[in-house]
Amino acid sequence: MEAGEFVRYRCHPVAPELGVLHARYRRHAFGRHAHPTYAIGVIDHGSEELSYGEYAGAGDVVLINPETVHAGHAMTDEGWAYHVFYVPVEFVQSGFSKTPALTRRIVDDPSARNALRTAIRAIDEDVCTADTLLSAALANVFGRYGGLPPERGPGAPVAVAARDILSDEHRTPPSLGELAELLGTNRFALLRAFRDTYGLPPHAYLTQYRVRKACTLIRRGAGLAGAAAAVGFVDQAHLSRHFRKTLGITPGQYRRAVQERTRTAGRAPLG
Incomplete structure (x- = not known):
């Protein structure tokens, strides 16, 4: 990792599939990829260039739908720092008659920004508080920018x-x-x-599907080398390279986040 960069990935106390990333990147560049979840975040410092000439600066809220291809890299040597919630579709779907789509990609919205930052600070509170404030933040975002999928x-x-x-x-x-x-x-x-x-072309989709399957196996307690082999990667290094290119973290960091949540929750890893 480059000097001045840091990454912390955590599993939200509400569900292990609901991830929270806090990171600063300077040289790291995300390849074209998509998530099975919504990616909803706030830029804390600096600026990021997303796909297709889209730019997000400090204070902007970034809203990315599931399975939407995007990339990301720093616009300046300063890099960018942000918090991102990776929200499973099922977590949002229950509140709507149809799975909603986010209709904007980057917004400068103080109400949405403040609600998301409040939800971020609440992660270390009790589960009820963390769940309530995250749900309030998502209700704010989808109430303003939710629509029907194309x-x-x-x-x-x-x-x-x-x-x-x-x-x-x-x-x-x-x-x-x-x-x-x-x-x-x-x-x-x-x-x-x-x-x-x-x-994406089929081979790129396949790589990302393997990363997702590896995440599931790691949550269930599989070793990193075993997870890599089980999903079709050549070895653990092959998994690590694509894991970081897609998620911005290593498989080891992901496993530590899962283990931390398991210790905090006092129960076995969930699938």
Whole structure:
């Protein structure tokens, strides 16, 4: 890690799948990736450039939907520092008739910013307080910026079928050509449909799926080398490289966060 950088990842006391990242990055750059969760955060200092020429500075609230491809790197040598909640879809879904989509990416909104910072400070309080203030912050954000998800394109059924096959066979996946043949199409049409639907080519989606599976195994107590092998990475170093590129932390830091929450909660790791 570069001088002046730090990373702390924690599991929120409400649920182990609900992560909280506090970090400062100067040289680290996130590759194009997506999360299965909402990523809702506040820039504390400095400025970050997101995908497609979007810029977030100190005080801005960043709102990213699940499965939305994005990247991130510092705009200046100062880097940027931020807090981010990684909120599972199920945590939000229960309050709406349909899964909501965030309609803005970067906002300068004092009300939302203050609510999120209050929720951040409450993480070390009792579970009821932490849960209540996080729920209030999310209600604020989705009340202001929640909407219906966009319609998918005509290639979505083929892309979804391809994703399901890759997920089921993530350890030894078929080639793009084999996948296209299984689905009765050609490799170029499949690649186009997959990019249009998920914002990534199949191989990049597969890598991120493996990282997600590794997270699940680590939460259940698996060793890092074992988790890497179980999801199809060559070795632990291979897992670590993609883990940090996607999540900004190492598998070891993630495991420590899970273990810390387990000790605090006084119960076994949850799946």
